[in-house]
Amino acid sequence: ATVVIGGSLAGAFAARSLAERGIPVTVLERQRLIDDELPTLTPRVAVLQPKINDINDPAGVWLREGYAFVERWLRSNPTFAEQCGWQACGSFQTAYDERSERRLRRFVEQFGRTGLCRWVDAGQTEEQAGVALPCGGVLIERAGVLRPAGLCAALLDHPNITIRDTTPARSLQRVGRDWVISHQGEGSIQAKAVVVANALDALRFDQTRHLELKPVRGQVTLLESAWQARRLTQLRRALFFGGYLLPPISGVQTLGASFVPGDDASGWRDTEHAGVCDKLGRVLPDQAQRLRAIDLPKGWVGIRTTTPTHRCYADAVGDGLYVSLGHGSHGISSAAAAGEHVAALVTGDGTPRVTD
Secondary structure, three states: EEEEEEOHHHHHHHHHHHHHOOOEEEEEOOOOOOOOOOOOOOOOEEEEEEOOOOOOOHHHHHHHHHHHHHHHHHHOOOOHHHHHHHEEOOEEEEEOHHHHHHHHHHHHHHHHHHHOEEOHHHHHHHHHOOOOOOOOOOEOOOOOEEEEHHHHHHHHHHOEEEEEEOOEEEEEEOOOOOEEEEEEEEEEEEEEEEEEEOOOHEEEEOOOOOOOOOOEEEEEEEEEEHHHHHHHHHHOOEEOOOOOOOOOOEEEEEEEEEOOOOOOOOOOOOOHHHHHHHOOOOOOOOHHHHHOOOOOOOOOEEEEEEOOOOOOOEEEEEOEEEEOOOOHHHHHHHHHHHHHHHHHHHOOOOHHHHHH
């Protein structure tokens, strides 16, 4: 059997990839699940899309493979997609300044012929995105939005996976050819292989303390469509402008996100709300000015885990000990690719399915 420490995206993808290969998996999660979901993820909506970069580097390839793997899975499994709250609305990346336009046009030159994306001129934005924009950009029609809490629950819903919530792992110890994981309540569990996928909490273990993991605070504003978002409710795509604005989901639109390296504070900050409004002002200045002045803005704060190179750790770090950590702001695509990679290492089959 294999133990996965952490039941959020990294752990859920690793557990599912192992389970699909016939490996029994026990997932240790520190939070108490509510209706099979992680409460810290429940209010959130995320975008699934490929990394938009104009250099065909290994990090971009990794994230595009992860995106394609999850998108195919959602498209071919309606029940799974429904559990995730998947909406294949597409995403629109705006060319809001000269630098972003150069980057996006090079991206289309590289990947437009594959059908991944296409260029949309400014005059077509209202037709394509639902709101008129002063600039063109790149449309990715097979992108979409989903609920990360629902995605984790769907991934962990497998007969080869056992979930033990309210069970934070405290220490790892090698005993003979096995690992012994001590957890809350002075209990322990033994396993041939362990996958550490618990974000910054991995720094508590002697075996993974050397990894350079850093927190990055991110705050988003939740707009109640009927009276706060107003004409922004016409938005049909996930809109990106250095920040992002999502289309209405259950009457709420998400405006984000701040990016504060080295900060793990969880309280709301009006200054960060103003900052994401400033980003929106690059493409919709009138709406941004109005949203900056709304009374008592509210939303949620999340802490991303990153690495100095902005590439995740997904590898063996000891005999039978593996990690899936540091996925940053590309959590879904990165964790999906990492889960497949680590599962291939654990089983020794050497054939991650992300490239199928």
